[in-house]
Amino acid sequence: MTDADATFGAVQAVDSATAQKYYEQGLAAEQACDRPAAVKAYQAAYTANPDDAEICFRLAYALDVVGEEDEALHLYEECIKADKPHLNALINLAIMYEDRNELSKAERCIRQVLATNPTHPRASLYIKDIIASKAMVIDDEAEKRNEKHMVLLDTPVTDFELSVRTRNALRKMNIRTLGDLLKVTEAELRSFKNFGDASLEEIKAMLAQKGLRLGQSVEQHQQAVKEQVYEQLAGSHGDNEMLGRPIADLNLSVRARKALALLNVSCIGDIVLKTEAELMGVKNFGMTSLLEIKEKLAEMGMGLRTLEG
Template identity: 40%
Template sequence: MTEATATIDEPAFELFTDENPTFALLQNGRTMVLATAKERANFQSQMKSKADTGEEGRRKGLAAWVLSDYEKCVALLAPHQGDDVADYTRAKALMALGRPGEALPLFKRLSDSYPDVARPRGGALEAQLEAKLIEAPDTDVAALVEEMLKGAPDDFADSAEGRYLQGRRAEFMNDTQSALEHYLAARDLDPTLRGNLFRAAYLADRAGLDSVALECYQMAVQLKIADRPMMLNYGVLLEDHSRDEEAAAIYDMVARLDPTDERARLYLADARSAMDMFYDEDLERKEDKLNQILRIPITDFELSVRARNCLSKMQIHTLGDLVCRTEQELLSYKNFGETSLNEIKEILRTKGLRLGMPREEAVASIEARARRPVGEDSDPRNRSITDLQLSIRARRTVESLGCLTLGDIIKHSADELLGMPNFGNTSLQELRSKLAEHNLKLTGE
């Protein structure tokens, strides 16, 4: 369908002129508004021209939800408490902001007013569950959800909201298959339930069901309900399948929405690098080895108090900070003498580095050390994590734990790793297999 025919065939989204805008209208309109930068800009322009009070303010608050500006949505709709659409939209915005305790009374009022409608009841029960987990993280989710379902009408369990809550219960009980069945059933009943799509995609991802996870993430992006965590997870999964161009597009969307998001910008740079046909993998391995070493904190080494204090005052915190300095620069600093200088030079010598060393020379030196025959005192635990040649997902996880060597990795247990974002059983088995090649195991195995 071309842009021209889409304009003719699809109903226009007229939030500011519609006689009685509903939340369903907002949900459908969001897809249209966020379809292109031009549509978004036009909608924002309309929104800015409206007053913050009265009926215009109410509709402006609804518009803020469409644009995912949840803080503004909550503020503009607060004066309209008692209005069903305003209350439901504000409650959804509060949930998106991670404030379920404030959303609960709004959902509760709507649920009491419409006892036979699943959506407000589902919102109330989810808000109650999330608020309880914030208050008491060790809450028995299975027991709480079971109690919730007993208090709901008989047909609620078969609704999208009911299936979602049953999925949460099954997931808490580590029944992955049952949880996924409930989540996917809820998705088929109502694909706009963002929390459900996220849980389905995340659980499928961890279980190694990549095709299911990709389908759920893609649906969330197409419906314009994917938040930052969902989009980043989606991008990582696309990279795992060598779909780097698609991953870069996802990261670019996140980066454009928030230019200060350093994680998205880093992922975007990685994906773009992988798209380069002339990418030099050998050079990348060398650079990785260098960067791992240059990131080692100075505090990891035994230095005299005087040397440590001087380096700290000079804002030298890592070996990378140190390598770029010359002997003259260090000696020119007050209280930094020959003794401290010799300490520093010895540290660098053990890493094949020296002060004032050009980057190209540092890369070559580290590569040369990596090619040296294994000596009697060599220990696989001292090898760099780059030697494992892990997938992007697994490598990012161990790096986020601060691991630089294989010895750092085996200090962690399987449970710790599985608790990390984007790290599931597939990644765990990969890591175990790679460590086994060096006769190493994770803690507790």
């Protein structure tokens, strides 16, 4: 052993001994409820031996108790970098993360504890609390997004720069808000008298600016209607199967079949989700074809969808 090695070993020994001395002073101060003295002693111990995980933890805890949260957080993070992280440091760190709404970090800490000790009582309780908190945050965020979306849908169409012709057409159709526009399809708009391509494109551009589109709410409504129809027919033998039967089984005219194909209607259940306006908005679809379809549906005890009042 060289003189340098001997000197280094002596310094290390002195540091460890010094660290132990101050550490014991810190414990005594804690027992005496002298928190400032405990912090001072643990700081001296940590300075002498910063690699001791227990000293690091006691200093972090002492600082945490006196309200020095930022410094405590940093030291807790140092404690868990060891090959065998200090479990109490992980738990206290998780609590601090949760208080700061850093729930993913808090969850990682607790799961690290449970990976070492799956039956750890405090960790088992905290993981449930953290998961519940994350769920609440998700619910709150979803509610805020929904509220913001509803405010947007309640925006009057008169707030936008539309041509006089388009404004008048929407007023005659009793379409007052952006939400109203999401309830009608392009085919339904086209079916109204004097509603042309220019007005249609104007409305589509306006909605696109807000990330919306015509008929956006129709799909959800159609699904609800479909479920309602199935429920109404549930008591009749074979009616559910009837809704799934192909359009060809209705023996419709060629013109009526072509119109339904343009609307992506493939089975009887799809027809009952369409309105008269949607059908009449299809090119070359006339009153004769409409009456033909309504009669076929009436024979089955069904009808076309009606718009909400």
